[in-house]
Amino acid sequence: xxxxxxxxxxxxxxxxxxxxxxxxxxxxxxxxxxxxxxxxxxxxxxxxxxxxxxxxxxxxxxxxxxxxxxxxxxxxxxxxxxxxxxxxxxxxxxxxxxxxxxxxxxxxxxxxxxxxxxxxxxxxxxxxxxxxxxxxxxxxxxxxxxxxxxxxxxxxxxxxxxxxxxxxxxxxxxxxxxxxxxxxxxxxxxxxxxxxxxxxx
Ligand SMILES: [Zn+2]
Numbered sequence: 001x002x003x004x005x006x007x008x009x010x011x012x013x014x015x016x017x018x019x020x021x022x023x024x025x026x027x028x029x030x031x032x033x034x035x036x037x038x039x040x041x042x043x044x045x046x047x048x049x050x051x052x053x054x055x056x057x058x059x060x061x062x063x064x065x066x067x068x069x070x071x072x073x074x075x076x077x078x079x080x081x082x083x084x085x086x087x088x089x090x091x092x093x094x095x096x097x098x099x100x101x102x103x104x105x106x107x108x109x110x111x112x113x114x115x116x117x118x119x120x121x122x123x124x125x126x127x128x129x130x131x132x133x134x135x136x137x138x139x140x141x142x143x144x145x146x147x148x149x150x151x152x153x154x155x156x157x158x159x160x161x162x163x164x165x166x167x168x169x170x171x172x173x174x175x176x177x178x179x180x181x182x183x184x185x186x187x188x189x190x191x192x193x194x195x196x197x198x199x200x201x
Contacts (some may be wrong), residue, residue, distance in 0.1 A: 002032070002036050004051070005107045006048075009171070009175060012051055013152070017154075018053055018055065020090055021088075023129065026056060029054070030087040033056075034058050037107070039057060042201065043145055044060075044061065044148060045149070046150075046154065049082065049108050056088070057087075057153070058085060058086065059084060059086045059088065060085035062075070078138045078139050079141070085152070087128065088149075089116060096120060096121070097122075098119060099119065100120040100139075100143075103199075104150070105199060105201065106158050109152050110200070111179055112159065112170055117161070120144060121143060122137070122139070123137045124136050124146065143179075144201075145199075
């Protein structure tokens with residue numbers, strides 16, 4: 001089932017999400033979130049973006065060609081070891097190393113993209129769909145997407161990371177004029193997904 005993705009300035013995007021303790025509905029929620037993320041051509045989605053204030057996120061940032069087929073280029077050795085799509089519940093960063101930048105977008109702030117600085121390598125503790133404790137170490141685009149989605153759990157958006165001038169410009173523009181009208185189906189071409197191109201997270 002495709003869910004409605006909340007858009008800035010919806011106040012629900014500013015809430016802090018709760019720890020998942022009951023794992024009985026995580027399977028259906030994450031399945032719907034993945035379906036929604038793919039339908040919107042995104043590579044990550046956090047539960048608060050669909051109005052569910054739970055510490056749960058889904059990611060699939062494997063490189064794809066213009067027809068949506070998976071390719072093997074542009075992934076780091078660490079990324080290649082991790083199966084995707086990934087469902088991450090109650091994540092906790094236990095290590096952050098280095099710095100990297102990427103031109104980020106967000107399904108909750110459609111049509112806007114800007115460069116954000118994140119840690120280059122992360123180590124993460126989390127739980128899977130069944131509540132089993134897991135740990136991963138990654139870098140590359142996967143590390144960027146996970147950090148972006150974890151921000152959503154705290155009510156933070158990528159536009160909050162920009163300079164105050166840039167951030168306010170985007171926020172004021174959206175508050176005043178809303179978002180540009182969505183292109184009709186078929187008009188929006190699928191961009192190839194690689195670490196070099198900007199993505200909706
Ligand atoms: Zn986002």
